[in-house]
Amino acid sequence: MKHITLKDLAKQLGLSTATVSKALKNYPDVSDETKKSVQDLARELNYEPNSFALGLRSKESKIIGVIIPTMIHYFFSSVLDAIFKEAEQRNYMVIVMQSNEEYCNEKKQVDLLLNKGVDGILISLSNKTNDFKHLQKIIDYDIPLVLFDKIAKLVNCSKVFIDDKKAAYEAVSYLISKGYKRIAHFRGDLNPQNSIDRFLGYKKALEDHGITFDPSLVYLCDNNSDFSDGYSSAKQILLDHGDNVDAIFTVNDLMAIGAINYFNEKGIKIPEQIALFGFSNWFMASVITPSLSSIDQNAYQMGKKSIEILFEEILSKKSNKPFTHKKIVIDTELVIRNSC
Amino acid sequence: MKHITLKDLAKQLGLSTATVSKALKNYPDVSDETKKSVQDLARELNYEPNSFALGLRSKESKIIGVIIPTMIHYFFSSVLDAIFKEAEQRNYMVIVMQSNEEYCNEKKQVDLLLNKGVDGILISLSNKTNDFKHLQKIIDYDIPLVLFDKIAKLVNCSKVFIDDKKAAYEAVSYLISKGYKRIAHFRGDLNPQNSIDRFLGYKKALEDHGITFDPSLVYLCDNNSDFSDGYSSAKQILLDHGDNVDAIFTVNDLMAIGAINYFNEKGIKIPEQIALFGFSNWFMASVITPSLSSIDQNAYQMGKKSIEILFEEILSKKSNKPFTHKKIVIDTELVIRNSC
Numbered sequence: 001m002k003h004i005t006l007k008d009l010a011k012q013l014g015l016s017t018a019t020v021s022k023a024l025k026n027y028p029d030v031s032d033e034t035k036k037s038v039q040d041l042a043r044e045l046n047y048e049p050n051s052f053a054l055g056l057r058s059k060e061s062k063i064i065g066v067i068i069p070t071m072i073h074y075f076f077s078s079v080l081d082a083i084f085k086e087a088e089q090r091n092y093m094v095i096v097m098q099s100n101e102e103y104c105n106e107k108k109q110v111d112l113l114l115n116k117g118v119d120g121i122l123i124s125l126s127n128k129t130n131d132f133k134h135l136q137k138i139i140d141y142d143i144p145l146v147l148f149d150k151i152a153k154l155v156n157c158s159k160v161f162i163d164d165k166k167a168a169y170e171a172v173s174y175l176i177s178k179g180y181k182r183i184a185h186f187r188g189d190l191n192p193q194n195s196i197d198r199f200l201g202y203k204k205a206l207e208d209h210g211i212t213f214d215p216s217l218v219y220l221c222d223n224n225s226d227f228s229d230g231y232s233s234a235k236q237i238l239l240d241h242g243d244n245v246d247a248i249f250t251v252n253d254l255m256a257i258g259a260i261n262y263f264n265e266k267g268i269k270i271p272e273q274i275a276l277f278g279f280s281n282w283f284m285a286s287v288i289t290p291s292l293s294s295i296d297q298n299a300y301q302m303g304k305k306s307i308e309i310l311f312e313e314i315l316s317k318k319s320n321k322p323f324t325h326k327k328i329v330i331d332t333e334l335v336i337r338n339s340c
Numbered sequence: 341m342k343h344i345t346l347k348d349l350a351k352q353l354g355l356s357t358a359t360v361s362k363a364l365k366n367y368p369d370v371s372d373e374t375k376k377s378v379q380d381l382a383r384e385l386n387y388e389p390n391s392f393a394l395g396l397r398s399k400e401s402k403i404i405g406v407i408i409p410t411m412i413h414y415f416f417s418s419v420l421d422a423i424f425k426e427a428e429q430r431n432y433m434v435i436v437m438q439s440n441e442e443y444c445n446e447k448k449q450v451d452l453l454l455n456k457g458v459d460g461i462l463i464s465l466s467n468k469t470n471d472f473k474h475l476q477k478i479i480d481y482d483i484p485l486v487l488f489d490k491i492a493k494l495v496n497c498s499k500v501f502i503d504d505k506k507a508a509y510e511a512v513s514y515l516i517s518k519g520y521k522r523i524a525h526f527r528g529d530l531n532p533q534n535s536i537d538r539f540l541g542y543k544k545a546l547e548d549h550g551i552t553f554d555p556s557l558v559y560l561c562d563n564n565s566d567f568s569d570g571y572s573s574a575k576q577i578l579l580d581h582g583d584n585v586d587a588i589f590t591v592n593d594l595m596a597i598g599a600i601n602y603f604n605e606k607g608i609k610i611p612e613q614i615a616l617f618g619f620s621n622w623f624m625a626s627v628i629t630p631s632l633s634s635i636d637q638n639a640y641q642m643g644k645k646s647i648e649i650l651f652e653e654i655l656s657k658k659s660n661k662p663f664t665h666k667k668i669v670i671d672t673e674l675v676i677r678n679s680c
Binding site for chain 1: 628
C-alpha cells in the first residue's frame with residue numbers, strides 16, 4: 001500500500017499542504033469545517049501524522065532569529081554580543097534583523113524567519129508595535145519565542161526584562177534624597193511599555209515623597225532621535241520654567257547627553273544649576289563631562305538569559321517534554337556620577 | 341539502472357561524500373591520487389556530476405553571512421545597519437558572527453557559513469588574522485566573498501576599504517598646519533593593515549613637512565581595550581616627555597577619548613597644552629568635552645557598497661556571467677572640532 005502523504009490529502013481536498021498540516025495540528029487559523037474534513041480524510045486513508053511530524057522535528061536548522069528595533073544602539077549591541085557568544089557555544093548561528101521601530105517591518109521579519117525554519121526567535125519589540133498577531137503566529141507554529149527588554153505583557157511566551165518602574169523610582173528617589181525638588185522628566189514614546197513604566201516610576205517617587213506631580217515638567221520626546229530630542233527639550237524647559245527646575249530624569253542616556261550638550265553650550269552649570277539622571281548606562285555616560293549618573297540595565301545579562309531560556313525551550317521541544325514559560329527580571333543598578 | 345549518487349561513490353571508495361564532491365570539482369585540498377580514483381570510478385559508473393551540481397546551484401539559501409571582529413563598536417554597528425537595510429530590500433537574511441578579534445574563531449565561522457550554504461560572505465578580518473587559507477576556501481567553494489575595512493591585500497576577491505594612509509596623512513598635516521610640532525601617535529595592534537597604514541601616514545606627514553620622526557613618540561596600544569589603552573598611554577607620555585609633546589594622533593576615537601579623560605582629570609588643558617586627533621568619528625566624539633577632531637570613515641557607505649558588490653557577484657554567478665573583482669576606496673573626511 002502506498003504511504004499516504006500530506007500532499008495526497010491536500011490534493012484530494014483541493015487545499016494547500018500548509019492548510020492540511022495546520023488542520024492536523026489543530027491550529028487556530030484554520031476553520032473548524034476545514035479541520036473536520038482534513039481529519040476525517042486522514043483517518044479514512046490511515047494517514048500517519050506522527051511519523052511526519054517527527055521527520056519535520058528532527059530537521060533542525062541550527063539557526064536562531066533575532067529582531068531588534070535598531071542596530072546602532074549600545075544596549076542592543078551588548079545584548080547581541082551575549083547572544084552571539086551563547087549561540088556559538090551551542091553551534092547555533094544567528095540571523096539578525098532590525099525593525100527600525102516599525103511594526104510592519106517586524107511583522108514581515110517574523111514571516112521570513114518562520115519561512116526559513118529557524119529553531120527559535122528572540123524579539124525586542126518596536127515602539128510602534130501594539131498588535132501582537134505576528135507573535136501569536138510564532139506560538140501557533142510551535143516555534144520557541146522569547147521577548148526581551150521591550151515586551152508585550154499579554155503574549156503567552158517567556159520574557160526577560162527589567163523592572164523599569166522600580167528602576168525609575170529609585171533614580172528619582174535618589175534625586176529627592178539629594179535635595180532636588182523640581183524634578184522634570186524627559187519621557188519617551190507614549191506606546192512602549194518601558195517608556196510608560198519609567199514615567200510611572202518617576203511619578204510614584206514624587207508622590208511617595210510628598211512632592212506634587214506637575215505635568216508641565218514632563219516633556220514628550222518622540223522624534224526617534226534621542227540626542228536632538230534631549231537638546232531641544234533642554235532648550236524648551238529653560239524657556240518654560242527658567243530656574244524653577246533643578247533636575248531632569250531622562251528616559252535614556254542619549255537624551256540626557258543631548259541636554260548636557262545644550263547646558264554646556266549655554267554655560268549652565270551641571271549639577272549646580274541643574275542635575276541630570278539618565279537611563280541605560282551607555283559607555284558614553286562615563287566619558288562625557290560631567291559624567292552622567294544612570295541606571296545600568298545589565299544588557300549582557302539580559303541577552304544571555306534570553307537565549308538560555310530559548311535554548312531550554314528548544315531542548316524541551318526536541319525531547320517532547322513540557323516547558324513552562326519563564327518571566328525573568330534582570331536586576332538594575334544605580335550608577336552615581338558627577339551629573340547630580 | 342539505479343541512479344548513481346555521490347554516496348555510492350563514497351561508499352565504494354571508503355571516502356566521505358564531502359571528499360568525493362570536492363574531488364569531482366577538482367578542489368585543491370584533495371590529493372591528486374584521491375581525485376584520480378574518484379574521477380575514474382565516476383566515469384566507470386556513469387555518474388552524472390553536472391545534474392547534481394546544477395541541483396545544488398539552483399538551491400539558493402537567500403542568506404548572507406557577515407563576520408565582524410566585534411559587535412560593540414559604533415563603526416561596525418553602522419556598517420551592519422547598511423547591510424541589513426540593503427539585504428532586506430532584496431529579501432535576503434543576514435547571519436552575523438563576531439570573531440572577537442581571534443583568527444581561530446573566524447576560521448571556524450567561515451566553515452559554519454559554508455556548511456550552511458550561504459549565498460555570499462562579507463568579512464572584516466580580525467586583528468590576529470595573518471593566514472588566509474580560510475578565505476581561499478570560500479573562493480575555492482565558488483562562494484562570492486567581499487572583504488571590507490580590515491582586508492587582506494593578497495586575497496583574490498572584491499574589497500571595500502578606506503585609504504588609511506592618506507587619511508592619517510591628512511590629519512597629521514592638519515595638526516602641523518596649526519603649528520603643532522611634537523606630535524605623538526598612539527598606534528594600534530602591529531598586525532592589522534589599517535593600523536600599519538595609519539602609522540605610515542603619520543610618519544610620512546611628519547617627514548614631508550620637515551619634522552624628524554621620533555620613535556619615542558609612538559605608543560603601542562594593543563591591549564584590545566582602546567579606552568584604557570588611551571588613558572594609560574596618556575599617563576605614560578607625560579611621564580616620558582613632560583610638556584615636550586604638543587599633540588597626539590590616535591589610531592581610533594576611543595583611544596583619544598581615554599586620553600581626554602586622563603587629561604581632564606589632571607586638569608591638563610585641551611587643546612592649549614595638548615591637542616588630540618582621533619580616527620573613525622564615533623558619535624561619542626561629537627558629544628564629549630572638548631569635542632574631538634576625527635576622521636569620518638563613512639561606515640554606512642562602506643556597508644552599502646560591500647553588500648552591493650556582493651550581490652553583483654551573486655547575480656553574475658547565477659546567470660553564469662563572468663565577474664571581475666572590485667576594489668572600492670571609500671572617501672574619508674576630516675571633521676575638525678575643539679580638541680585641536
